[in-house]
Amino acid sequence: MWEYIRGKSVVPGIAAESMLLYVGLGFALAAGAANTTVPMGYAAAIVVAMAAGLGVVSIAIGGAVGVLVHDLFYGAAGYWTLIVSAWIVAYAGSIAWLSPESRYPLMSRQRRTARSILSYVFIMVTAGVYATGVTAWLATALDGMPVYIATGRLLPGVAIAVAVGSVMLLAFELLDWTSLVGTDRSKSADRPETDGGALLRVDPTTVTAAGLFAIGAAWLGGITVLDILARDLGLFGSEQQLGEYVVGIVGTDSLLSTVAVAAFAGVYRYGELAVLLSAPIAVLAVWWYTGHRSTWTSIERGRYDE
């Protein structure tokens, strides 16, 4: 399960006892959050940060199952259970999907550089945008809460996951550098030096991640704004009332008036439907972009190889 994403080995192997341990971790974090009234999104962010920092997606899967078990145990499972679980899995899955294998810190200590750490943090941000978008969409599809509210609830978790994950990476780097963890001196000799100038160079993977970030941010921002607009316009009793209100603002007998009335009427009628249909469109956009990027990247690599 999830050992391979896009043909890359993500986890060397998920032993049953490890998965059970991660389920216990998720259960404990959910119980701890409930008893201390810490928002569940923060506890979920810790799970994601651990999965990202250690490079083990099964931590996130186990954590999500742990949250599910917790809510079932207390007989209080609801849409909120699926939202949290989906966010954890979507976040960690997105990180794994976006990350080259070499970016996983503990699994490839010898190849970790300052640039790869920065790229990894950027990937965590991008993955957080996608996970938030997917989960906010799911929250509406499950009739839980509107997209704009779900987005507001989930984004702080992204900030926490990125912050904790970054601290973990830096801690590993520091410990690795001082030879307190794993790597011995002979192995560290094989490790490339940290190249400050490399930070200024942009590799194809980072460009791809930047493009994916732009698509994800546009999607998340777009559905959030559209959702707010659609639900606010829904307060009008009828489309005619809305039209009269718009005409009262922009006037009549002008092209702007006609366009504005038609646009707001469209959002009034189909805004929430458009939010729901945005997910497959976003998937198509990502699929199209990654396909073109991989083609471009392979052409570029071929040129470098020559």
Place this chain on the structure above:
Amino acid sequence: MSENADGSSGREGNPEARTRREMLLTLGGVTVGAAGYGYGIQPSAGDASQWATHDGSTTDRHVEAARAIAEAVYPTSASVDRAFIEDHVFGRTEPRPGHMDGVRSAIETVDGYAVARFGSRISAHPPERRRHVLRSMGVTEAHPNPNGTAAERIRFYLLNDLLFALLTSPVSGDLTGIENPPGYPGGRGAYRRAPDGGESR
């Protein structure tokens, strides 16, 4: 924590590795301990059977949860008790068929969420935390909508009904300055009072 191809845990190769039995025992102990701890401090509050009645009517638990939410929603100067909730929220004429089902469903959703994410039923929390529960669910930001998402339905059925009950009863007289809302003429005392608040002669 990888596993060797032959299924062994690889203890010989790595002295720090644990056997599967040790891991399972540890995990089992932690799980049983955590579950026992949680079960000891928590009633199974989200149990749907505690809400159920033979005719689907309101239970004491609905009333208690609604009273708790009312305390969180109302201004502190307005005090509410069970009788107020029973009379003004659940006792009023249903505006539309199925409206009370929506109110009860909204209460159950809030209570279930409070159990899952805040550790106990909504009525067991202090008012400030009850407000936190509602904010966390997005109820305070959602528009009321009987056909919308859970947050919007709670806003429509529960919060709006509670506010309606408050503002259409004399309890809110000090807040709104309307001592005699429609349906409450105020009784003999109101007629005996002078415009300046003193007793008329």
